[in-house]
Amino acid sequence: MNWDYLLSLFMGGLTRGSIYALIALGYTMVYGIITLINFAHGEIYMIGAFTALIAIGVLTLAGWNGTAILLIAAVAAVVYAAAYGWTLERIAYRPLRHAPRLSALISAIGMSLFLQNYVRMAQTANFLPFPNLIPEFAFLKPVAHIVRSSELVIYAVTALVMLLLTLLVRFTRMGKAMRATAQDRDMAMLSGVDVDRVISLTFVIGSAIAATGGVLIASHIGQINFYIGFLAGIKAFVAAVLGGIGSLPGAVLGGLVLGWTESFFTGYVSSDYEDVFAFLFLVGILIFRPSGLLGRKQMEKV
Amino acid sequence: MKAEFKKSLLAALWFMFLTFPITVVRVNTIERTVAWRWERLIWIGAATFILSFIWRRLLHRKQTGRREVSAGEVRPPSRWKQMAADPRLKGLALSAAALCFLVIPLLFSWNKTILVTNALIYVVIALGLNIVVGLAGQLVLGYVAFFAVGAYSYALLNYHFAVGFWAALPMGAALAAAFGLLLGFPVLRLRGDYLAIVTLGFGEIIRIVLENWNALSFGPSGIDNIPPPGFFGLALTLRQTHIAIYYLMVALTLLTILVVHRLQHSRIGRSWEALREDETAAQAMGIDTTGAKLSAFALGACWAGMAGVVFAAKQKFINPGNFTIWESILVLCIVVLGGMGSIAGVVLAALVLVILPEALRVFADYRWLLFGALLVLMMVFRPGGLVNARRRAYAFEPSAPEKSERP
Amino acid sequence: MTPLLAIRQLTMDFGGLRALEALDLSIHPAQTVALIGPNGAGKTTLFNCITGIYRPTAGEARLQAADGRSTSLQGLKPNQVTALGICRTFQNIRLFGHMSALENVMIGRHCRTRAGIAGAILRNRRTRDEERQAADDSYRLLTKFGLARHANDPANSLPYGAQRRLEIARAMATEPRLLLLDEPAAGMNAQETQALDRIIVRLREEEGVAILLIEHDMRLVMSLAQRICVVDYGRKIAEGTPAEVRRNPAVIKAYLGEDESMEAHA
Incomplete structure (x- = not known):
């Protein structure tokens, strides 16, 4: 048995899984609060990556140095993704708050299609190279064939984001308002929670986290195009469902489990059917454990 | 201000x-x-x-x-609506439309005729999806998979067993319907949003399998030399074949409209609509929701399968690239624009959305951008579609005055 | 006489929460039984258990079928329960909003008609006759409920009281022998409630249908019910004739605990 190979697959799975987890957090938060799958969430992730790429391009040509570029690009990506998320909710979802779910879902698909093609037409349909901004850490040299420094950063950032989000939801006033809204929107409204604001904020936070993931993975893989959000979005959704949609730790767990299974599947079985595998996985979960690993069983109110 | x-x-x-x-x-x-x-x-x-x-x-x-x-104010129907309700005018308009379609190959060039054939293929597919999404309210996103099943079943049956077009037509429809059931069983319990993603996944699975399973589907290189349909053993030129396929599509479209119309206004159609409106209530009122969903999936899929067979025969060459998620989304746009559940609306929307990008190149560039915006705008402002489906009104002889008309 | 519906030791748990505990209840043919109790006492949960929407944790409900045999409702789907002759209305009106009032009632006829896909496509004589018959039957029902002039209007455009009546008409179209009404008078004014009272009396007398009624309007309950069953925290705390229940100290306590006295209502 080749232990290095096994270990590299494990680390690769952890990388994928972390990114799925970062995107899945946004899905799960939005779903928890307005029970809508935000189909355009993957597009927000893509827009975050593009914004970073543009910032990097402009700053590099202006002669800035590495670390400053990294920071400014990351901030720009997060700010812009958050702004897009906020606008998206205002335009495509808020007017449909009381419409049938089918309508909101179709609107979400429309938004996803629109944003993809907006970037395709305003920028390009081709793949663009994305510079690796994370320096190679010297202490990782001996194990470079197993884990790269950009991956180490991905793990660290994912853990940090998860921690911050948990603190926010658990201990702040806003977090309390979010939990109240998720449980019963009407009751929350009656007890003085500004539900519209809570929903907006959920989109903003979810989008910002997705953009973080977008920048990290783009820098790790080294290229992006307008279409990257589509598949990543769907897989992150699978992760959210796997973990139990509506549950924050579930999203992370689901992301990691999906990342690892995918990594081992492509490493040991076949890479042709990588995407088929994720979908079959989804169907399997939904049939055998629709409430996910950490989700609670939902009873419909009759 | x-x-x-x-x-x-x-x-x-x-x-x-x-x-x-x-x-x-x-x-x-x-x-x-x-x-x-x-x-x-x-x-x-x-x-x-x-x-x-x-x-x-x-x-x-x-x-x-x-x-x-909501204030209960009843507005008198507009003149347009009154005119639309007149059965004589409706008949006249329908015959005029049918006549237009019959003379198209005589008036327009070969290329334009092929374009209209394409549009009619989409009309048939969209009417099928309309059963699933518009009537039964089940958002299926990977609908193009059934189209692919139809196209590949003709191509492969012909390649391996020399099955002719006319035999393949019902077989393609039946196979697509079988795949509809196959998809239907595992997703029966899923509600709206999950269903959308799983079916989207199903569509991608079919495409990826077609791309990678070379032994079955010849992979990305596709299948070439698919024979056109035979028409009474006549030896037709390429041009004549295309015109014949055009008329075949007109006939198939009419058949689809007839069947879908009859299904919609039947016991089955009503149960689909009840399912769309409120699944729990529908089941409590005695509707077997499992059966209703499966029948909608199967009957919706079979039209896509049939259209797929014609598509393969018309193109002569198919590969997995013909059946991407974009086709599914285009068909969804058609159903949404046409107004979910309205046959006339769907037919009109299919013609507009397929022909317009070809006719106006400017439009073609912005096509997907506009389709995305269209989906959002339609849902926000006109969820019923451009053509409002009018409910069927039943006429009864005036019975004895109602006793307890007032509460 | 054997009861039409016999509920034995019915228990329903949601996670750690016990919504119904070992509940017994019998309903005889053509009898009207009222189920009362504070909000959250488990009344609607009982409906959901009987109609197959929830699967009870323990205990069962048995229905005296049309052929006289006793059938367990355990494990049946809602549509199968409806086919056996139990139909319900919903507390929060659940009509098929975009369909016309007539079509709503025709949905109720669904389980008593047969036409399938082939019939729909071929539209043969049998299908057409059946369709016409279903429309006529439904229209007759609408007339009976004072809704005929709304026949072709979308259900969600009907006035509130009419929507409530339409729900009952739709349920009656399934030819139930037991009708479950979940707060039919909720949100109605006094006049509408009176009309509802007359309708329910007529259903009982003309159709011979048994009724299980959840209602908070005590005047309606006292006027309609032959027996009253009081539940609180998922348990039956009293059962008897209206007069007996009114005097029952446990009932008074349960209601006073909620700051509502029976006398004030009655």
Whole structure:
């Protein structure tokens, strides 16, 4: 048995899984609060990556140095993704708050299609190279064939984001308002929670986290195009469902489990059917454990 | 007025900020140059300023409109609606439309005829999806998979067993329906949003399998030399074949319209609509929701399968690239634009959405952008579609005056 | 006489929460039984258990089928329960909003008609006759409920009281022998409630249908019910004739605990 190979697959799975987890957090938060799958969430992730790429391009040509570029690009990506998320909710979802779910879902698909093609037409349909901004850490040299420094950063950032989000939801006033809204929107409204604001904020936070993931993975893989959000979005959704949609730790767990299974599947079985595998996985979960690993069983109110 | 002006101005500024990096800046990493396209920012600002007025106006109208209806005020039907309700006029309009379609190959060029054939293929597919999404309310996103099943079943049956077109037509439909059931069983318990993603996954699975399973499908290179349909053993030129296929599609479209219309106004069709409106209530009123869903999946899929067979025969060559998620989304756009559940609307929308991008190249470039916007706008402002489906009115002889008419 | 519906030791748990505990209840043919109790006492949960929407944790409900045999409702789907002759209305009106009032009632006829896909496509004589018959039957029902003039209007455009009546008409179209009404008078004014009272009396007398009624309007309950069953925290705390229940100290306590006295209502 080749232990290095096994270990590299494990680390690769952890990388994928972390990114799925970062995107899945946004899905799960939005779903928890307005029970809508935000189909355009993957597009927000893509827009975050593009914004970073543009910032990097402009700053590099202006002669800035590495670390400053990294920071400014990351901030720009997060700010812009958050702004897009906020606008998206205002335009495509808020007017449909009381419409049938089918309508909101179709609107979400429309938004996803629109944003993809907006970037395709305003920028390009081709793949663009994305510079690796994370320096190679010297202490990782001996194990470079197993884990790269950009991956180490991905793990660290994912853990940090998860921690911050948990603190926010658990201990702040806003977090309390979010939990109240998720449980019963009407009751929350009656007890003085500004539900519209809570929903907006959920989109903003979810989008910002997705953009973080977008920048990290783009820098790790080294290229992006307008279409990257589509598949990543769907897989992150699978992760959210796997973990139990509506549950924050579930999203992370689901992301990691999906990342690892995918990594081992492509490493040991076949890479042709990588995407088929994720979908079959989804169907399997939904049939055998629709409430996910950490989700609670939902009873419909009759 | 001043407040409105301010709102629009804010919206314009916000969108200028939002679109600034992606629309204005274009970094060329190879030549190491940055193109600043400031003029775009001005366009976006101006457009947002105006659109913001319209947006708020429409939203306002929608909300006040809803209030009027909820107040129980019955508006008299408009002249248009009265005219549309007249069966004689309706018959006249239908025969005129049918006549138009019959003379198209005589009046227009070969290419245009093929384009209309394409549009009619989409009409049939969309009417099938309309059963699933419009009537039964099940959002199936990977619908193109059934189209692929139809096309590949003709191509493969012909390649391996020399099955002819006319035999393949019902077989393709039956196979697609079987796949509809196959998809239906595992997803029966899923509600709206899960169903959408799983079926989208199903569509992708079929495409990826077709791309990778070379032994079955010849992979990305596809299948060539698919024979056109035979028409009474006549030896037709290529051009004549295309015209024959055109008339075949007209006939198939009429058949689809007839069957879907009859299904819609039947016991089965009503159970689909009840399912769409409220699944729990439908089941409590005695509808076998499992059966209703499966029948909608199967009957919806079979039209896509049939259209797929014709598509393969018309193209002579198919590969997995013909059956991407975009086709599914285009068909969804057609159903949404046409008004879910309205046959006339769906037919009209299919013709518009397929023919317009071909006729206007400018439109073609912006096609998907516009389709995305279209889906959002339709849902926000006209969820019923452009053509409002009128409910069937039943006539009864006036019975004895009602005793307890007033509560 | 054997009861039409016999509920034995019915228990329903949601996670750690016990919504119904070992509940017994019998309903005889053509009898009207009222189920009362504070909000959250488990009344609607009982409906959901009987109609197959929830699967009870323990205990069962048995229905005296049309052929006289006793059938367990355990494990049946809602549509199968409806086919056996139990139909319900919903507390929060659940009509098929975009369909016309007539079509709503025709949905109720669904389980008593047969036409399938082939029939729909071929539209043969049998299908057409059946369709016409279903429309006529439904229209007759609408007339009976004073809704005939709304026949072709979308259900969600009907006035509130009419929507409540339409729900009952739709349920009656399934030819139930037991009708479950979940707060039919909720949100109605006094006049509408009176009309509802007359309708329910007529259903009982003309159709011979048994009724299980959840209602908070005590005047309606006292006027309609032959027996009253009081539940609180998922348990039956009293059962008897209206007069007996009114005097029962446990009932008074349960209601006073909620700051509502029976006398004030009655």
